[in-house]
Amino acid sequence: MWNDRLSRRRLLASGAQAAMLAACAPRARKAKPAASGVQPFPLEAVRLKPSPFLAAVEANRRYLLSLEPDRLLRNFRLYAGLEPKGEAYGGWESETIAGHTLGHYLSALSLMHAQTGDAACKARVHYIVAELALCQSAHGDGYVAGFTRKSESGEIEPGRLVFEEIRRGDIRPSKFHINGSWAPLYNWHKLFAGLLDAQRYCGAGDAIAVASGLAGYLERIFAPLRDEQVQEVLSCEFGGIPESLAELYARTGERRWLALAEKLYHRAALDPLAEKRDALSHLHANTQIPKLIALARLRQLTGEPAYATASHFFWETVTAHRSYVIGGNSDREYFQEPNSISKYITEQTCESCNTYNMMKLTRLLYKDHPQAAYFDYYERCHFNHILAQQRPDDGMFAYMVPLMAGSHRSFSTPYDSFWCCVGTGLESHAKHGDSIYxxxxxxxxxxxxxxxxxxxxxxxxxxxxxxxxxxxxxxxxxxxxxxxxxxxxxxxxxxxxxxxxxxxxxxxxxxxxxxxxxxxxxxxxxxxxxxxxxLPMSLRIEPTPDDPDTIAFLRGPLVLAADLGPIDKPWNEPAPALVANDALAAVKSESAAAAILRTDGAGRPEDLRFRPFFEQRDRRTAVYFKRYTPAQWEEAQAAFAAEQARLAALEARSIDRILLGDEAGERAHDLDADISYAVAYRGRKGRDARTGGFFAFDMTVADGPLILQATYWGGERERVFHILLDGTRIATQTLEGEHPWRFIDVDYAIRPELTAGKTSIRIRFEPEPGHSAGPVFGCQLLRADA
The missing domain is CATH 2.60.40.1180 (Golgi alpha-mannosidase II)
Structure with a gap:
């Protein structure tokens, strides 16, 4: 792996053993800056020559200039009592998280100006900062925001109501929402970062004044809260706002911002890492990474060695035990169990925001410990995930970069997506020169x-x-x-x-x-x-940490992927495999100049053609492969045949089946739903229902004892829901990850009197309040097995 050199030399051991973070947020103290290590050259000093990175920058510049600042500023003006100058964009910008994109956009414009000298980008930065200053002045107390909140009656209200309630001690958090708003502190982190970048790269002096005014408002919100109340607030995703406050302190010298940054220390996430305990399993990945970025930055500003412990341990844990071959991490946005990569190769791997933030953390750690191994990892991410997440034809971005065989990347639309990964994508592809030198x-x-x-x-x-x-x-x-x-x-x-x-x-x-x-x-x-x-560009194999026979191929820094065809052609084949006593010897070069290779008789069901993964943006691909010897392949084929026989026996007992998440199947069974969504996972379609919602459908019945069989992913956690038949509850199901790494079928016996005299029944799934139902990956009605 890329951090072998770090582990081998135990470069971080002394820092990790020096101290542990205190059990609660440290008190403000006299800051003592850490001794400086190495510094990146200013982005303004670097100019890119033709390469895929320059192509990415130019595509991003075109997209940045196609966006209208006034549309991104719409909510800021509206909730400041000013007349909006443009309509809101769609996607996330029409949700309560509206406004987060403006912060990313401000950063991206600033970085783009520094990277290219583009005057139009700089002009937009100054315009946006002036508009934000105007909005802040209209509020009169430092507040400025574009986010909103949804009241219990469903009405959209100004976001500041959230913080007026929090200041009074009325705190109602969940993982991603607090008091009816979608991660407002996360949202503000993006705005703070954009303002700081505007000042740094474009000389927008008013940006610091706006950031200081907003920090003062936040200071007043948190001032009356007890520490346990602060921790309640921090249980909702809050991004890297302590990092921004620390940076504001670095720019202004105002120690109050350092004190506020240190106050926002999330004990539940950071204490285990400070104790060098890996408690990351099943945590939302990108909620955690910015917290460690903040600690790394605080370490640089204060000279406090305790801050190094958690950030270094986290980096080592994620890169060595939870990262895929392209450098990315997470499945369905969550950290899985350590050393379990081979069991989580799905179409929901590698959220792009996570890699953006892991690269940011890597850069900070390298600054104090300039070891080449950090940039082995950084380069892995840069070529194989970050370049892969942007489509240079139109500058659009992928939220996930999936690795499952037959999967493909799905890209944003210009004006109706604005996901988090669009925002970080705007930044990533504006600054490809910032870490070369x-x-x-x-x-x-x-x-x-x-x-x-x-x-x-x-x-x-x-x-x-x-x-x-x-x-x-x-x-x-x-x-x-x-x-x-x-x-x-x-x-x-x-x-x-x-x-x-x-x-x-x-x-x-x-x-x-x-x-x-x-x-x-x-x-x-x-x-x-x-x-x-x-550097020799030889082919090599990299197995997953947990399974030496689940492998990927690399040539130099590039991850190679098998080309499985265009994305408009459905993929319904088994995952390709390699059968050879020496898998490396079975792959031959077709074009060294283009890094194209082929298997020679080893591919199953047919031979494979490999190309660099990042280039295959419009193709279905396979990145990981099971490796078999000829004898092992025969055993695997026998096991596959036995499973097919089992399914055939089940089919013989089936009366009716619904493929949930499939439009035609749901329509044929008269599906009705509310707060319910079609999902796909590991190549199977399904459907869930969130708290307050449901989904219901008809099924044909027959005489005799019957069983309702529902299919779930056995690793689901914190799911509690009820199953009703024509209004009668027949089961309550709890899923707590008892069967990780496989789908499970759960049988529910149906009492004969519930179906007597009927030709059809209506099945309804509804979650316990505060939980989700499913996802359910299909249901079938079976005759009881004699």
Missing amino acids: WRDGETLFVNLFIPSTLEWAERSARFALDTDYPWSGDIRLSVEAADDAPFAIALRVPAWATDATFDVNGEPVPLETDARGYARLERVWAAGDALTLS
Whole structure:
């Protein structure tokens, strides 16, 4: 794995053992900044050359400029008592989370201006900040927001009512909603971050004033709350708002913002990590990652070693035990059990927001501990998830980047999605140059091999990086100008590049990778000097942590995927497998220049053609494969035949069946539903009902003892619901993950008197208040087995 070098050298052990975070939020104290490690070069100093990353930036720029700021500002003006200048967009911008996109948009415009110098982006930043200042002034107390809340009667109300209630101690949280609003503190984190980026990259001075005014409003909300009440508030997703408050302190020097950042310490999530306990299973992944980003930033600002413990332990735990081959994590947005990747290869893997935030955390940790292994992971994510989540033809974004065989990416629409992953996508693809080059006082570190130029103003130096990486392993860094003082250039040598070579001005130099993972050379550099790092682009296999026979293929930094056809062609085949005594030897190169390979007689049911995963945005793919020896394959085929026989016997007893989540099947059974949604998981369709909702349908009956059989995913948790037959409750079902990693069939006996004289019955699923029903992946009515 990408962090093998870190684990091997135990680089983080001393920091992790130094101290543990206190059991409650630390009190404000005199801040003592941590000693600075390395710093990234300013985004303004880097310009991208043609590559997939530049193509992504340009596609993103076109999309950013197609959006209308006044439409994103609509709710901000409306709830400030000002006349809106545009209609609201659709998707999440028409929900109570409205306004979150504006913060992302402000960040993306600011980053885009820094990355490209685009004047139109800068002009929009200044316009938006001025509008926000106007809205804040109209409120008069620092409040400014676009989110709303839904009252118990269903009426949409101003979002500030949420915080007026919270200040009085009326706190009604759930995982993602509080007092009728969808994650308002998460929403504000995006706005704070956008304002801070506007000031940093576009010189929007009013942005800090707006952020300080809003922070003051928040300070007054939290001031009267006891710590246990603060913890109640923090049980609802709140994003990385402590990070923004810490950064506001760094910009202004106002210690009150540092005190507020430290007050928003979520004990339930952070205490176990501070104790180096992995309690992440079944937690919503992207709710947690920003909390650790905040701790990493607080560590940099305060010099407090205790903050390092949780952030380092979290990073190690997620990257080593819960990450897929593309660097992403989570299934259906949640962390699964550690070392269980092979059991969670589904169409709901790898939420894009998570990877955006894990890369952000990686960058912060690298700053204090400049080890190349951090950028082995960062690069893995950058090529294989972040590039994969954007469609460069139109700049649209994927929420999930699925890895299940036959699955494909589903992309946003321009004006009617605005998911969280659209927002982070806008930012990710505005700043591809921000982590290529780093520096300390004496060294230029090259961490990413992306064609680009760099201006090092302090040394009057200029560099050009040219490469066809990742298709070719040759990376050339040319010195175009430099002063006469010596300094070092350090090129990251990826952990997988075991036979790398190095030359200077065409002369081979012995490559000695230092303890941090770099090929480093110090001298007085002159215009015309050039370093070339050559990395072998050999094929390799990476098994999942829990199953050595569930494997993926990589070539250099690229994850390869089997091309299973266009997305408009349904996939109903078994997952492809590999049958060979030596799976690596069974894969042959078809085109080295394009990283295209084929199996040679080892693919089942047929041979496979592999291409880089990130490029296959409009294709169905397979990333992971079960590996069998010929003998194991025969055993697997026998087990498959036995399962088919079991299903055939079940079919012989079936009277009626409904495929829930399927439009035609539901229509044929007269389905009726409220607060209920069609779902798909592991290739099977289903339906759930949320609290207050239901779904109901007709089924044909026959004489004799009958059984209603419902299919569930055995890993579902916190589900309690009732099953009714013509209004009579026949069962209450609780699902608490007792059967992880498989679908389960549950039989409910039907008393004969409930069906006597009937030709059809109506089945209804309804959740216990506060819970969900299902999802149910199909129901069938069976004759009782004699």
